[in-house]
Amino acid sequence: MSFAMIMQLIISGIALGFIYSMVSIEYTLIFNSTGLLNFSHDKLIMLGAYAFAGQFVLRMGCGYVVATIATVLSMFITGILIAKGIFNPLRNMASPIFAVIGTVIMGRIIKELCRIIWGATAFNIPGFMKGTFKFGSIVITRANTYIIIVAVLLVIALQLYFNHTKSGKAMHCVQQNKTAATLMGINVSQNINITIGISAVVCSIIGILVISLFSVSLTMTNMIGIKGFAAGVIGGFGYFPGCIVGGVLIGILENLSTLVIPSIYKDCVAFVLMIVFLLVQPKGILGHKK
Amino acid sequence: MKEKKNVKIALLAALFVGLIVFPIVDKNTYHQLALAQTLVNVIIVLGLNFITGLTGQMNLGTAGIMALGAYSGQLMVQKLGMATILTIPVAILMGVIIGYALGYPSLRLKGVYLSLTTIGFSEIVRLVITNWADFTGGTTGVQNIPALNLFGLKLDATWKLTVFLVIICAVLVFTAYRIVNSKYGRVFKAIRDNIEAVEACGIDVAGLKIKAFTLAAIFGCIGGCFYGFLMTYLNPTQFTQDLSANYLLMMMFGGIGSVPGSVIGATAVTLLPEFLRFTKEYYWLIFGIITLLFAIFLPYGFISLFQKEKREEAGIFKILNDRKGKRKNAGVPKSGGMR
């Protein structure tokens, strides 16, 4: 096994890892602001991919830039509608179990909608984000390069938003204490709407990025959805730096695992790691107390 | 009061006899299959109700549990030549193993970890039975499942299996009903309401949550085992995340935390497509939307239409009542506001 090959495994691991990190960030946003896990998150990512590839690029023939903007905007609106129609009414019920089942059922609905609108057969955008870059003896695919760049930009943008804008700071308050936030004159419901909108935007970006890795299909996001959860547990649940560390770690480890186990079982690595962490270090690597 | 109870028991007995007679009289295999499928779903939803409906811990791994329950027994029959009747104890044992193996790491901790481990578990099970082709048959799966042999009595026709399922299902419904309405059901519900208070009563919450999950796994595995006999083949494409979601949907539709609710939910969602054939591919979409509306406006499901207390606890009836201003005890401080 040459050094270049291992480096390539690591780099594509990092790229995949950033996808898991973004998935983790996307549901952590909602988890922190509502205390609910959104089990339809992988379906939202899938919806983003279908909207971009199925609707805007292939059906309407938009350029990639226009299609990206259109997808992001429509997903933001979808997110806010979901928040208004489902999350906010369900958030205050006697037991959170209603809301959690609600999100599962919503995922089911989104999937059925995608199936009915765009059909059950998998498809692809020919030539989208294909090709490679070469650095010396190391070859990196164009898709992986874009993923790493976009993920880093996204994390920076979210950081800036949370620390330097008024509505971002308000979100911080809502995450920490809803009652106090209400007393401070922050509209908690509206805040949650926007948070879920942002989460949907992150979903759509993930959706667009993974089109080149997996083809667009109804099951394309099953695995990244679960690995996003594993990333959260491993890094530190409900904590953004934890999401990033956990995601990248899973990405690298599962790629390297193909050196020792059959590659079809590499999807098990994240799950096994998650169970190990739950048993040994439930707080995750960064040990953030939540 | 007592008379009412007697009438209820008489009605249930009549229903039981009716269900046993139905597959014997109606020779239409399709109808028999629909009934048998309903009974399998009832068993699985009853199990799910313990952990998710009562205890309030999200279980998203129903498909994986079913798959293991079905595969473990059938593979032992095919590879080791085990008697088919033994698949049932094997399924029960499998349920206990799943219950503890997944429950121990995730339910000891407070929070959402059960949902995360079960959702991962379910996908891993699917991955393994798809790819470990030498052992599980891979995507072709297990074919030609032999008929269940009850100590010489071969259940080699659908109607025979269906009659046996009616009896098994009745026993399990009765057991589930007893557990839900006992000290265990009460404590499971208490965990959903307030964990700290349960602990302060000296009750081992983690242990009870694991018990509830194990019950769910056992019911799920038994359901899976019969599902195999019913279909006569198994393959990994049957056990998807959607299947797990469908069972949650059934539970929510019928009524969370209630045995009659689970039965009604499973029955309605399984049988209605037979009557609503024109809905075809929109079926799950329509049912999904109805159930989501239920979650918002009638959270305790269909059954709560007949239960005044539950009906008015939340949802549309509460909103209507509040609007009428008929709510008693309005203005009582919720927590120590007054000093």
Next chain:
Amino acid sequence: MAEERKSVLRLENITKKFQGLTAVDDVSFDMKERSIYALIGPNGAGKTTTVNMITGVFPPTTGKIYYRDRCINGMKTFEIARLGIGRTFQNLKLFNSMSVLENLMIGGHEMTKIGLVNFCFNFGGSKKEEILLRERAEEVMEYLGIQDLAKRNVKNLSYGRQKIVELGRAMMTGPKLLLLDEPAAGLIPSERKEFVDIVLRMFEEGMDIFLIEHNMDVVMNVSTYITVLNFGSRIAEGTPKEIQSDPEVIKAYLGDKYQEIAAKERRD
């Protein structure tokens, strides 16, 4: 007083830090048998934190806790409760989807013996057990005078009644030591009197009581011994009489200004 009573609850140099914030700072006290021991102090003094450490909700950063000379550090909440320590909560924690009777019966769950597998087959035994549990709950309800509320949903009761139900649930666990976290908060005077009467009755019947309270009226009338906390530290301890005249306590409760005014008045 030289009488030798056994220690029920002893804290030795308990400190609790939350990420740099010291909520409880080196607190020690020793609660003897046959006493109503009160822990008082202004808001944020660390009283509830102390109770949470005693009941094992979180561990102390340093220090040791003894219950009847047995170290209970590191034990889980339910294990501590099984030793015979019952508690009520500052903000009610009831099972809101259930009736008063059911709430109490959950309190008595640990009295029952039949396991889940046995339960599925042993029809007679489990029925007998359920009846016993119900009878016990009915006794407790009668003791507390809430038998007529048995079938009512706790969610629909008044705040005062809910507090009594919670006390009843704690009684159902059969405690030898009862921790009451601000029992009188939010009660109107008549309810408060009722509550005090019940607590005194329980004490006379042999239960030891550890009380956290805000309401001086209740504390001074009920307790036999008091520890005062302020900003996480112990500032005084003694009988109600001693506490009432302790300058440190007056300062903590009424501020420095009051102290100066009082001193000035004395000089005048």
